[in-house]
Amino acid sequence: MxxxxxxxxxxxxxxxxxxxxxxxxxxxxxxxxxxxxxxxxxxxxxxxxxxxxxxxxxxxxxxxDRLAVELDGRTFWLEGMVSGLPDVRGGVVRFELVDITSRHSGLPSRLRLAWYGGPVMQAGERWRLAAKLKRPRGLVNPHPFDYEAWLLARRIGASGTIKAGERLSAAEGELAWRDQLRQRLLAVDAQGRSGALAALVVGDDSGLSTADWRVLQDTGTVHLMVISGQHIGMLAGLLYGVVALLVRWGVWPRRIAWLPCACGLALAGSLGYGWLAGFDVPVQRALVMVTLVLLWRLRYRQLGVWLPLLIALDGVLLLDPLVGLQSGFWLSFLAVALLALVFRGRLGSWRWWRALGRAQWSMALGLLPILLALGLPVSLSGPIANLFAVPLVSAVIVPLSLLGTVLLWLPGAGESLLWIAGGLLAMLFDVLQWLADWQPAWLPASLPVWAWLLVALGVLLTLLPSGIPFRAQGLVLLLPLLFPPTDEPLDGRADIWLLDVGQGLAVLVRTHEHALLYDAGPRYGDFDIGERVVLPSLRALGVSDLDLLLLSHADSDHAGGASAIQRQMPAGRVVSGELDGLPASLGAESCRSGEGWEWNRVRFTLWQSPQAMDGNQASCVLLIEANGERLLLTGDIDAETENLLLASGLQLEVDWLLVPHHGSRSSSSAAFIETTGAEHALVSRSLHNAFGHPHPDVVRRLQAAGAQLHDTAEQGAVHIRLGGFEPVRGLRAEQRFWREK
Structure with a gap:
């Protein structure tokens, strides 16, 4: 079986x-x-x-159920119901729409929409909206997170932005009540932590700031603020324990069998908590596992531990096979399997503090291979943080929060309990912040399959009981973590990565011993591409430090991510073509036209217009030559600046040209394209961008000159081995069944 x-x-x-x-x-x-x-x-x-x-x-x-190809990028009037709790951050309302009707056929059954400056919305409301829809598409980079897979796992058939809308009907029923409860929680005095309370009670994490999430990630405690199997399982355990204590104290009625009542109360509490949390996929998974554990405790303990776990695994996958595309699925089931492997029924024979320490050690080491495979950060302070945070949140803060929520109807009682829970959360975040400052999360380099298998085997051997042969050798197999195999270019060669950062620019240049980042990607409000995409990609490629951060100019689509990168991977030197508009903390110095240097027999030369009137014209241009193969990075220079560059005397015949200003009509003049003579033209932009980049006239001029266009919106991140005269590689060419070609 x-x-x-x-x-x-x-x-x-x-x-x-x-x-x-x-x-x-x-x-x-x-x-x-x-x-x-x-x-x-x-x-x-x-x-x-x-x-x-x-x-x-x-x-x-x-x-x-995805948006039809011919409808991609078009605007439609449609009607639908707001599903789940809308997320409001930085003046942007994000929500999912279901039960959709429209005069147009081919629209998906679930949409993920954003309304910039939109009105207050509630779950369960029906709206008539004008929405520009796009097929599910994400950035494709060396960092393994795949947004398209995440959208497919949630069965979202399109994303879009709202142009206009009107409310057709107010929310009714349980959806409206849950949203009203969220608003009530956000309004209570929780010592500044009402957003965290809402996350723990109703699963709304919009009240947590970007800084909060960074602290949670650095300390390996994200799972504490997301309603998961841990919260639901701990609540079920507490309710079960209440009945067990009554029995032990002799106050439980002897005529009533206590075990069915304990299991029933635990299940009812779990279902109630799941309803508050909105029965999202992780909650459904947790409820399936809790139900099976209670059933096993009630009738089937003779079957052992592994069979119920297998039943839960198969049950969750049969209900929704796409759950396997989500990181949380792998982490939750592997965590339970690890605990079963490590303790194997011995938990009762250990003191509670020893069991808790053993659990944290096992989780920290045992989940390491899956974290590496999923490209998730590894928290070095996680075992320490979880040692006190897990019992505090699960056994104290969550019960206080739920009890306070239940008693909100009683004047003074509920607010007092929530005030205490908020104070405990505030203290917890203060301690976690200290740990995060002491030891940020570690994002190791991506490992080849053979090295990952060695690490996984080493972890398994280390977790085996004492006395098992070769157990000590497991630590030796973990060495690829400390000394990861790297694919560094040879002397005289350079690895170029044009990263996929949407409507912005970030180019990594690596020689055998050095690394340079040309621009740092954009930042949109609190969404920092430099932190979310560029930095993880650098880590995944094995870059541990930067010799030079070169910002072409200060526009946010080029320099928006610079602060986050400089904070977490300080560059030896920061240079920019435009200092005004850059944070003083960067310590940037001006681009010096004509400056040149050589790294590992790869030549670099800077140029800047002496007559620049704005930031785009002031862009710092970089020319790179490796073994006779040349690349020109141009920032956002315009046609007038291109003419000055042509007259500068710089040798501009190149093999690779970064198309100026993302392919803007005001750049890439015919004379400039003809003089450079590039066989390959690179464009960094987002699909369906509002600027129309690259402009059709620019594309025609490039094609007429015989240049082959390489577009991050179409190909994802682009990898060039400069100096080897090798074919270019776009990461979107790596086949995934869910990935848009």
Whole structure:
């Protein structure tokens, strides 16, 4: 039975690793073959085929519900209901829309929309909206987070921005009540932590700032502020424990069987908490696991621990096979499996403090391989932070918050409990901030498969019980973490990464011993591409420090991410073509036209217009030459500045040209394109950008000159091995069944 269940899980999980889905016409035959094998010895193979067929069918159904290609980028009038709690940050209202009707066919059943400067919205309201819709598409970079996979896992068929709208009907029923409860929680005096209370009670994390999330990430405590299996499981355990204590104290009525009541009370409390949290996917997963644990405790303890865990795994995957695309799924199930492996029924024989320490040590080490595989940061202070934060939040703050919420109708009682819970949260965040300042999260370099397998094997051996042969050798297998294999360019060569940062620019240049970042990506309000995309990509590529941060000019789409990068990966030197508008903390110095240097036999030369009248014209231009192959990075210079560059005497015949100003009509003059003679033209921009970049006239001029266009909006991050005269590589070419081509 266990073999068949493992095979079913394997078939369902294989979806995560498919480059493309099999043809729809093949799936009925795969399912039929699987069903035919179930009664025989090969039932495990049958379970695998059935799971695989169901997972592929579910994924294809989600893909078919995406916005049609011919409708991409168009604006539609549509009606729908607001689903879940709208997220309001920085004047932007973000929400999901369901139950959609429109005169246009082909619209998805679920949309993720943003309304800049939009009005207050509530869950359950019906709206008529004019929305510009886009097919699901994300940035594709060396950093493994995949936004398109995240959207598909949530079955979101399109994203978009609101142009206008009107409310058709007010919210009613439980959705409205839940939103009203959120507003009530945000209004209470919680010593400045009402947003964290709302996150713990109703699953609304919009009240947590970017700085809060950074602290939680650095200390490995994100899971504490997101309603997960830990919160629901701990509440179920507390309710179960209340009945068990009454029995131990002799006050439970002997005529009533206590165990069914304890399990029933725990299940009811978990369902109630799940309802408050909105029954999101992680909550559903937690409720399935809690239900099975309670059922196991009630009737089936003789089956051991692993069978219920397998049943929960298969149950969650059968309900929604796309959950395998989410990081939380892997982390939650692996965490439970690790605890089962480490303790194996020995928890009761240990003192509570020893058990808690053992659990934190096991989680810190045991989850390391999956964190590496998912490209998630590793918190070095996490074991210490969780040692006190987990019991404080789960056993004290969450019960106080829930009890205070229940008693809000009683004047003074609920507010007092929430004030205490908020004070505890404030103290907790102060301690976590200190830990984060002492030891930020570590984002290691991406490991090749063979090195990752060694680390995973080393972790498994280390976690085995004492006395197991080769257990001590597990620590040796962890060495690739400290000394990761790198793919550094040889002397005379340079690795160029034009990162996919949307409507902005960030270019990494690496020689054998040095690293330079040309521009740092944009920042939109509290969403910092430098911190979210550029920095993780640098870490994933094995860059541990920067010799030079070169900012072409001070516009936010080029320098917006500079502060975050300089804070977490300080560059030896910061240079910019425009100092006005840059934070003084960067310590930037002016671009010196004509300055040149050589790193590992790769030549670099700077140029800047002596007649610049604005920031774009002042862009610091960088020319790179490696083994005779040349690249010109141009920032946002315009046609007038291009003419000055042509007259500067700088040798401008290049192989690779970064198209000035993202392909703006005011740049890339015919004379400039002809003089550079580039065979390859690079464009960094976002799809459907408001500026119309690259302009059709610029594209025509490049094509007429014989230049091949490489566009981050179409190809994702672009990798060039300068000096080797090798073909360019776009990361979007790496096939994933959910990825837009």
């Amino acid at each position: 266990r073999t068949a269940m493992l095979a079913l899980a394997a078939g369902l999980l294989l979806l995560r690793f498919l480059p493309q889905l099999p043809p729809v016409s093949v799936l009925p035959f795969v399912l039929a073959a699987g069903l035919a094998l179930l009664p025989f010895r090969w039932r495990a193979v049958g379970c695998f085929l059935c799971g695989f067929a169901w997972a592929c069918h579910s994924a294809q159904d989600a893909l078919d």
